[in-house]
Amino acid sequence: MKVPLLDLKKQYETIKDEALQVTKEIFESQYFILGPKVETLEKEIAAYCSSTYARGVSSGTDALLISLMAADIGQGASVITTPYTFFGTAGSIVRAGAVPVFADIDPDTYNISPKSIEKVISTMPKTEREKLKGIIPVHLYGQCADMGPILEIAEKYKLIVIEDAAQAIGSEYNERRAGSMGDFGCFSFYPSKNLGAFGDGGIVTTGSDDFNEKIRILRDHGQDPKYFHQVIGGNFRLDALQAAIVSIKLKHLDTWSQARQENANRYSILFKESGLEDRVQVPYEKENRHIYNQYIIRLEDKRDNLRAFLLDCKIGTDIYYPVPLHLQECFKYIGYKTGDFPVAEMAANHTLAIPVYPELSPDQQAYVVEKITEFYC
Ligand SMILES: *Cc1c(COP(=O)(O)O)cnc(C)c1O
Numbered sequence: 001m002k003v004p005l006l007d008l009k010k011q012y013e014t015i016k017d018e019a020l021q022v023t024k025e026i027f028e029s030q031y032f033i034l035g036p037k038v039e040t041l042e043k044e045i046a047a048y049c050s051s052t053y054a055r056g057v058s059s060g061t062d063a064l065l066i067s068l069m070a071a072d073i074g075q076g077a078s079v080i081t082t083p084y085t086f087f088g089t090a091g092s093i094v095r096a097g098a099v100p101v102f103a104d105i106d107p108d109t110y111n112i113s114p115k116s117i118e119k120v121i122s123t124m125p126k127t128e129r130e131k132l133k134g135i136i137p138v139h140l141y142g143q144c145a146d147m148g149p150i151l152e153i154a155e156k157y158k159l160i161v162i163e164d165a166a167q168a169i170g171s172e173y174n175e176r177r178a179g180s181m182g183d184f185g186c187f188s189f190y191p192s193k194n195l196g197a198f199g200d201g202g203i204v205t206t207g208s209d210d211f212n213e214k215i216r217i218l219r220d221h222g223q224d225p226k227y228f229h230q231v232i233g234g235n236f237r238l239d240a241l242q243a244a245i246v247s248i249k250l251k252h253l254d255t256w257s258q259a260r261q262e263n264a265n266r267y268s269i270l271f272k273e274s275g276l277e278d279r280v281q282v283p284y285e286k287e288n289r290h291i292y293n294q295y296i297i298r299l300e301d302k303r304d305n306l307r308a309f310l311l312d313c314k315i316g317t318d319i320y321y322p323v324p325l326h327l328q329e330c331f332k333y334i335g336y337k338t339g340d341f342p343v344a345e346m347a348a349n350h351t352l353a354i355p356v357y358p359e360l361s362p363d364q365q366a367y368v369v370e371k372i373t374e375f376y377c
Contacts, residue, residue, distance in 0.1 A: 003355050003364045005316030006192055010359040011256075015248050019198075022244040034220075037240040041247050042203070048170065048250065049185060050177040051205035053212040056238030057219050060166040060188020063202040064092035064136070066236050067184035070214040071160045073098055073133045080120065080159075081136040082112040083326040083336075084344040089138055089164050090325045099334065101132070102326050104341040108284040110140050110296070110351075113343075114149035121157060134160040139168030139178050141320075142194065142260075142293035143286070147173045147181045154182075162186060166202075169195050170257055172289035179205040189246050194260070194293050195253050197242040259358035260292035266362060267295060267354075270369040279376050294320060295356035297372075303350055306375050310354075313371045318353045 012019070026032070038056045046054040057063050073079060074097035081089055083102040090100040103116040121129065135154055137145035147163075154161045161182030165171075168178040169187055179185020187193075189201035206212050214231075217224045222233035268282045281298040283290075299306060307317050324344040326336035338345065354368055 001364060001367045002314040003316060003360070003368055005318055005353065005355050006357050007359055008191060008196070011357075014252065018248045019245055022248065023241065026241050026244060032240050033237050035240050037247070038238050038243040041238075041243040041250075044247060044250055045187070045203050046205060048177075048253075049165075049187075049205050050180040051185060052207045053209075054203050054205045055212065055215040055219065056243055057202045057204055057215070057236045058238060059200045060164075060186060060190060060193075060202040061088035061092055062219075062234075062236045063166075063184075063186035063188070063204045064088060064162065064164060065095055066215055066218050066234075067162045067186055067204055067206075067211075068092060068096035068098065068134070069218050069233070070211050071134065071162070071183065073160065076131060077133040078128070078131045079134040079136055080112075080117055080132065081164075082138050082140075082344070083324040083341045084110055084321065084347055085138040085140060085164065085325065086166070086321065087325065087328070088166075089136055090331070093136070094331075098133070099131075100325070100331070102336065102341060102344075104343045105347065106146070107343050107346070109143055109146075109286065110347050111143065111145040112137050112150070114146050114153060117150065117153055121153070129157070132157065132159065134162060136162045136164050137182075138164040138166075139171055141283070141296055142168050142171050142291035143283075144168060144171050144173035144178055144288055147176070151181060160184075166190075166193060167293035168291060169193070170253060170289070171291045174288065180207070183208060183211065189242060194257060194291055195246060195249055198245050199239070199242055201238050201242040201246065203238070256358040257291045260295075260356055261290065263356050263358070263360050263365060264290070264292045264295055266365050267356070267369065270365060271297075274369055274373045276373060276376060280372065292356050294353045296320070296351050296353055298347075298350050299352060300350070302375075303352055306372065307352060309375045310368075310371060313367075315368055315371060316355060319348075319351065320353050322348055324348050 166188035185205035189197035218233035219236035222231040
């Protein structure tokens with residue numbers, strides 16, 4: 001049996017007719033960038049994410065960058081984030097001109113730990129604390145970070161909160177949607193996300209009139225009106241085609257998220273039955289709505305051998321992420337070293353993503369767990 005980590009072709013079958021129809025419409029209109037399709041998507045996403053506004057941008061990474069720019073966080077500033085995330089989170093901080101300050105993660109959820117944030121801030125010298133302007137919590141794998149205490153910390157130290165919700169569209173924390181809790185919510189439409197386009201794309205949500213307007217201007221070179229520039233922005237525009245595809249998929253998103261949750265529940269039962277509880281730790285799910293962009297297991301030992309074995313069995317897996325950001329070559333100049341964030345380092349060495357996409361069949365799941373059991377027994 002073959003079990004890929006993700007099978008987008010199956011999903012495409014369900015939206016093919018609509019997608020081809022809208023592609024034809026856009027090709028015939030020759031209206032490719034921003035415009036009515038993007039505006040429609042912006043209204044739909046704002047409503048879906050319980051946010052006042054949404055602005056389409058070129059990618060999830062650019063959503064982060066433009067949010068930092070809109071909040072005027074750049075040269076001389078620092079921003080707290082997690083060392084255990086996709087590179088773009090911290091890369092955007094540096095591209096904005098600021099410095100990332102890492103705080104360790106919670107071993108249960110792999111999300112940034114409010115306790116570590118508080119510890120990092122309270123042990124900063126006063127001059128460093130004055131530079132601190134923001135926090136970027138990441139809702140990793142589709143589960144919201146512990147936003148209650150994070151928002152309290154932000155309030156206490158007057159920090160802008162940018163939610164990196166690239167993996168978490170529709171997930172909830174105490175019934176609040178991802179992207180509606182901070183000053184900004186950043187989403188990605190990269191094809192492998194739960195709501196993926198047919199190329200690159202992203203969107204920023206915000207409840208602020210001021211930030212909404214700034215993003216609108218910054219995403220098109222800062223021009224307002226055309227050819228008059230009071231600020232320097234960039235080309236962060238979203239294509240009509242990507243927006244139209246995302247609008248079509250959005251109608252299916254809740255069904256797909258529910259299928260992912262059902263698959264996650266099925267894995268938990270299968271792993272329990274397998275008797276592997278000492279060796280394989282399944283995801284820890286809080287009360288909140290988890291949308292399982294990834295299903296991550298933690299392995300006591302032999303993670304890399306298991307991965308090679310599964311590859312031989314034609315089961316797709318991946319490691320998110322093998323090198324925590326504080327240990328990346330390009331961030332060496334900041335001065336972090338091995339041992340600084342033990343939980344993130346443990347996660348990098350012991351976790352593995354296994355297939356959880358909506359169209360995965362119960363048979364395929366049983367096969368995955370059977371092969372993992374075979375490997376360890
Ligand atoms: C995918 C992702 C991004 C970047 O999104 P792109 O659209 O690929 O630029 C940022 N942060 C996280 C956590 C992601 O998973």
